[in-house]
Amino acid sequence: MSQFQEKTQIIRFEQLSSDIVRLTLDSPDIASRAKPGQFVMVKAGEGRDPLLRRPFSISQTSNERHFQILFKVVGSGTSILAHYRVGEYLSVLGPLGNGYQVDCDDDNCLVGGGMGIAPLLFLGKWLVRVCPQNPPLVVIGARTAAELSPLVKDFEELGLRVHTATDDGSLGHHGFVIDVLKTINLGSSSRMHVCGPYPMMAAMHLFCKERGLSCQVSMETHMACGMGACLGCIVPSRKGVYAHACSDGPVFDAKELVWKVK
């Protein structure tokens, strides 16, 4: 099997906004095998507090030897990660999970919210390379322009057109990405690749169900192991009672899951 536990060197550190950081890690084993939608488990710090690894989507690879993670500082683990420096080493496990299913005949559409945009960058780059005839549609949103702009730039560098939405209206549509999608004429062979907060994914599921569109979502859960051993990372599923986000996912066909609507 092709998973690795490695000490990877940090070769680039980017502070994208006050609380968003991107790390570029050197790992030929992981970078050369990763698929969009897969993730890595990262150990923050050497000590036992925090104890467990933290899951992060692989948000880009390059040269078959570098890959990136993009994260927001939300707690102790991410805050420690945000204090690493270039040249230091991080223990990483990966690539893990299944990844997005891609078909060049589909009209692929990337729909991301907040840090959920991370894996979609990788997917966008992949699609541009694998399906050059049929570049994906990109619709992404975040709280403010400060969070969103650096990511828009990355998609634009791939030559993709990007639709945006922000909670405060500071960039693009003032509101939700789903509002933007509703204004776009989507073909029946559209395939949505979604990653973002739960309410957004639940809404996307309904949106796609109504229109008969294919919808893939990447689920975030609490994970201890990331490799199918702890059984901690469940999501309610229609096949069996629960699916395991780390090994059956994190990407699921939205139809297979049981959605809790608030």
Added chain:
Amino acid sequence: MSQFQEKTQIIRFEQLSSDIVRLTLDSPDIASRAKPGQFVMVKAGEGRDPLLRRPFSISQTSNERHFQILFKVVGSGTSILAHYRVGEYLSVLGPLGNGYQVDCDDDNCLVGGGMGIAPLLFLGKWLVRVCPQNPPLVVIGARTAAELSPLVKDFEELGLRVHTATDDGSLGHHGFVIDVLKTINLGSSSRMHVCGPYPMMAAMHLFCKERGLSCQVSMETHMACGMGACLGCIVPSRKGVYAHACSDGPVFDAKELVWKVK
């Protein structure tokens, strides 16, 4: 009372040998009140592992606002401390403990082994200032020249003559500091200020007892609080069953303690 809990900035970082580090911290409150033999409790890292503060002797002060600690990397706490950088902050509690008793009429003699030399530097500087007519005798030892040389230099800069011993003979006498002392003609008003490993201090106690010399020792014990609250830091004593190294000490008259001879 004059003890402080402070975030002190690291203003100098010196790697004295492969595993010995000296930090200079900026703290007018602590530096201006500290006496030789007192110590500080330092928190290594922000997390809960390691949990407790670590005790370190104050090994010098300067300008009434800086003080130094000198330590060897022996475990998790000291290894974290050795990774701090200039400009970062350390949480420090101090000055704690009683300190050495000094009388300019005595023939003061500083006897140190290994990291036990740390507080003696401060004491040496203090004596040079307070008792300029009667500079102390300095006898210090360590495992090798690499460990000892930087400290010898510090004493010499104070204008003091330094007798040395190393376990491997790489500097000064090949053997123990006590062997060196035996070759020196000590007056009956000599007062020994000792800090070092337990066996060395036990030997010094016997040495002084036989000769009727005054002997002060600084005791190392496991400390949780450093301020008399946890009752963890006991040493067997002749007055009462136990004395508390942090609040009754760390400096004791060797005669008051019960010594365990191996």
Added chain:
Amino acid sequence: MESEISGADLSVSIGGLRLKNPVMTASGTFGYAKEFEPYVNLHRLGAVVVKGISLEPRAGNPPPRIVETSCGMLNAIGLENVGVDRFISEKMESLQAVTVPVVVNILGDTVNEYREIAERLVDVEGVAAIEVNISCPNVKKGGVAFGTVPEMAAAVTAAVKKVSSVPVIVKLSPNVTDVTNIARAVEDGGADAVSLINTLIGMAVDLRSRRPALANVIGGLSGPAIKPVALRMVYQVAQTVSIPVIGIGGIETAEDVLEFMLAGATAVQIGTANFVNPRASEEAVEGLARYVTEQKLISIREMIGALVLS
């Protein structure tokens, strides 16, 4: 800051004892309070609990007495203390000067010893409550800890309660199969409140010397490591008894205090955290005041037992 938060109602009641806020310091971790005066404005605390007092002075265990473990520490102080008489004559004066309620933690080898200590504390000025540490071995019952057998726990409680003129808090041991059984027994025995948890029994080994890390071989585990066990037991006991519950175990911050209150604690005690951050107790009080203000609570008491179950 002070003015911004002064309006917050943080007061709570423990068996007739009114505290201006729920933050107490735990026995054995705050000395006789004066050790913390350089760091803490003692008047701002809810109450101070002093080191366990026995009938006769005790020297305690030989060194080493403490060792650090992952996110915790083991101690085997062995209940070193000056004994109740010297406590009253030597320590009470400086404690009286502190204008917060002083809770005296007591311990004994027999039921009679507990009663005797409580008797000597009657009418001693400045003693606001007694906390009975029942984690000690009953020498008349082969060294089984009082706190592990409901009948023994009830007997100690009743004996102390009978002679005391101040509220009696019974401090429960976590080293039991069912802590609610013991809690119920001490409630029936007349306790005005329960506090929990005392330390978990643990051990550490020093591989280099191949010896136990503590001279006493076993010791009490405290600190953040035990917080999940403490929260669980507080939650279980709060659902069992109708007297107030004081939560103890791994509490460091106002957030920790609020979690224990949600689980059912009326007040809390901060222990090991005092060693790491001597200002922990005062900072917790400040944090609670901010929380009450920010969340627009009428009183911190709204948090007690307010855990939302779905």
Added chain:
Amino acid sequence: MESEISGADLSVSIGGLRLKNPVMTASGTFGYAKEFEPYVNLHRLGAVVVKGISLEPRAGNPPPRIVETSCGMLNAIGLENVGVDRFISEKMESLQAVTVPVVVNILGDTVNEYREIAERLVDVEGVAAIEVNISCPNVKKGGVAFGTVPEMAAAVTAAVKKVSSVPVIVKLSPNVTDVTNIARAVEDGGADAVSLINTLIGMAVDLRSRRPALANVIGGLSGPAIKPVALRMVYQVAQTVSIPVIGIGGIETAEDVLEFMLAGATAVQIGTANFVNPRASEEAVEGLARYVTEQKLISIREMIGALVLS
């Protein structure tokens, strides 16, 4: 490295089962072993213990099932498993391919269920031993855990032992007043070995939502935080029973393994550490081999119970 350490005698015996070294993996933390194949050379481990198996499949508890605590984690997986029949038909094949002893961990709601599972495992190729998890509630006795009452623990042990053809290890719960009582009872019930500890019962609260952090409210605490409790119980049990003791709880490294062996463990299990470092078990084996070589021991067995008391 390999050649330098190959000479070290690391083998130990657990109730007739010979292990090439004392390092096992703990139930519920190592999947069905194949999950760890990318990281670990499974053949180098002493034994692998699989996730607890019940008579019928169980879906387990709703999410969230895990939450991190200081130096530990709480889990409320709720014993999700495929049931003994599908375990045998679907999981045993890949396990048989692993040339280390496979220990099957079993659990039930009644004594009969335990016996029934053990019966179905008789003669299943590749099952080297059975580990009986007695931390489960006995539904016939009002939900009191089997592992908390000596008679019930003995009854489960005897029932499983009666039908089993392989060694029976009984896994003790730490949530008891006196673990030695239970250990003695299961020894009398016929256990070939005991393993301990299972998780401590704990709880966490999410202040933001004011809800329990786990959907199940309470869960099992594991990881470095519990190591001192585990070491203490292993020490106490090893002095009580004459069957081998398997130490579990917060073990990460060869040093940890050696500490448990000094306290009396013949073998150990590594649990939560597998999540943090999937190679933990293999690295522990390597570390033990280095230790035996460096300390010039004839065998690792010299360490068992070799704690020096002064």
